[in-house]
Amino acid sequence: xxxxxxxxxxxxxxxxxxxxxxxxxxxxxxxxxxxxxxxxxxxxxxxxxxxxxxxxxxxxxxxxxxxxxxxxxxxxxxxxxxxxxxxxxxxxxxxxxxxxxxxxxxxxxxxxxxxxxxxxxxxxxxxxxxxxxxxxxxxxxxxxxxxxxxxxxxxxxxxxxxxxxxxxxxxxxxxxxxxxxxxxxxxxxxxxxxxxxxxxxxxxx
Numbered sequence: 249x250x251x252x253x254x255x256x257x258x259x260x261x262x263x264x265x266x267x268x269x270x271x272x273x274x275x276x277x278x279x280x281x282x283x284x285x286x287x288x289x290x291x292x293x294x295x296x297x298x299x300x301x302x303x304x305x306x307x308x309x310x311x312x313x314x315x316x317x318x319x320x321x322x323x324x325x326x327x328x329x330x331x332x333x334x335x336x337x338x339x340x341x342x343x344x345x346x347x348x349x350x351x352x353x354x355x356x357x358x359x360x361x362x363x364x365x366x367x368x369x370x371x372x373x374x375x376x377x378x379x380x381x382x383x384x385x386x387x388x389x390x391x392x393x394x395x396x397x398x399x400x401x402x403x404x405x406x407x408x409x410x411x412x413x414x415x416x417x418x419x420x421x422x423x424x425x426x427x428x429x430x431x432x433x434x435x436x437x438x439x440x441x442x443x444x445x446x447x448x449x450x451x452x453x
Contacts, residue, residue: 277435279347281340284422291418292332292357295410297403299327301396305384319382321373321389326362327397329404331355331411333418345435349422350442354414356404359397415443 301323307316337352371389376382404410419441430437 277345277433277437279340279342279426279429279437281338284340284349284425285335285338287421287425288335289332291335291414291421292330293410293414293417295329295331295404295407296362297327297329297400298324299396299400300324301392303384303388303392305382305388307382316382317374317376319374319376319384321371321384321392323366323370323372323393323396325370326365327359327400328362329356329359329401329410331404331407331414332357333415335418338422346438346440347426348440348442349426350444351415351418351422352444354411354418356401359401359404361393361397 303321305319305321307318331354333351333354334357339350341348341350373384423439423441426437426439429435
């Protein structure tokens with residue numbers, strides 16, 4: 249029969265082995281790429297632009313259009329463009345505590361009209377002909393605004409200061425997020441950033 253002393257000694261040894269094993273448990277320092285991508289709209293900024301939309305409808309030709317005049321319409325309003333980094337395109341590679349984050353160039357992610365500056369009073373037309381009218385349809389007005397919006401989008405995609413601020417914001421937020429994980433895990437990460445051209449930026453201009 250095993251003595252009580254030997255049993256107690258055996259139990260203490262097992263406890264010490266188990267305790268020492270727990271002490272050597274390594275912290276998982278792997279950074280999940282999807283968690284970085286989930287930051288989402290936090291990395292966007294907005295720019296505002298004073299826009300002028302213009303359209304000229306030429307007078308018709310022929311006897312039925314005698315007296316018609318070229319009809320001009322224009323509209324002044326403010327538009328906005330949301331610029332940022334598409335986080336779905338961010339990639340992350342890691343070797344130990346060395347982390348490389350590759351982010352695309354900032355670009356226009358969304359854009360629209362400041363409705364508070366866009367009213368019926370915003371539209372101005374020159375006078376119509378005395379004998380024959382040369383009306384401008386709602387579809388023609390909408391086309392005019394859409395073209396102005398596309399011009400604004402190109403302007404925003406060429407706004408180097410706005411794009412740089414958006415890209416810097418993305419870098420700082422991602423860097424802050426990774427450093428926060430490092431503080432939780434008791435790890436200091438060495439973070440490097442690579443920047444790649446956005447393939448669809450020019451295609452969407």
